[in-house]
Amino acid sequence: MSRRGSAPVVGVVLLVFVTVALAGTVAAVGVTAPDRPAAATALSLRVDGDAVTLRHEGGGTLDARDLRVVVEVNGTRLRHQPPVPFFAAEGFRGGPTGPFNAAADPAWTAGESASVRLASTNDPALGPGARVRVTVYAGDRRVVSLVTTAR
Template sequence: MDRALSPVVGVALLTACVVVLCGVVGTMVLAYEPFESASPVLVGATVDADADEITLTLERGGPLDVRELSLLVEVDGEPLAHQPPVPFVGATGFSTPSGPFNAAADPHWERGESAVLPIAGTNGPLPEPGSRLTIRLFENELPIAVVETSAD
């Protein structure tokens, strides 16, 4: 009689293990939330050569903390003599910026928000109509965006 009971107990234990395993896998599948990667940063730029102003607009990605950003601005392949230390109020080579690059503003650059960098006449090379500008954005010294545009 003991031999007839062994297969029944074995089947019952195997069934219990399968039920528990299915429950664990089912719970894991239902609890899974796919990882949402951060959208890449896309910045648009316009340059007013008459006013010596660069306007940067955060078009995608963000919000960005401007206190963690740095910029490298080149005019026709030549870096400006003085680069903008964002955020700032008064810096060598620049007048006071507007938007999130101004140290008195909210340091979080939101999507759709623009920052204006007025280049002082003491900085150079100054953009002229048709000049090609390249603006590289870095976050904690890591490149996050490159913007190329022509001055109007």
């Protein structure tokens, strides 16, 4: 019996094995779904006196527990940012309203408003004519950045 014929057979078996393994890897990678973009959400901003109010105008539901809200007055960030959701926090008067309140349902849906009231201990002060920018983040993703003039 000759051993010369077994080398090509072993080579073919190894080649088939490598091909099947690569095909399986490519198929597994191809099955992975790409990240879905988050649903667009429309918010509006109103600043009246010491109250900063955001209204959910439409689009995807936001979970207040995943949000980070950054407030700027005349281009300067507030010393104390609202740690949504919360009940009482340094730099803010009383408890916030809507889903920003820790006791409320954290699901923020279209038609709902959420507001905070700045305390006089927060800086810079909020007054009539001040330019206010509020940026809302869900995790690391910026949801919206809104600018208005305080009344």
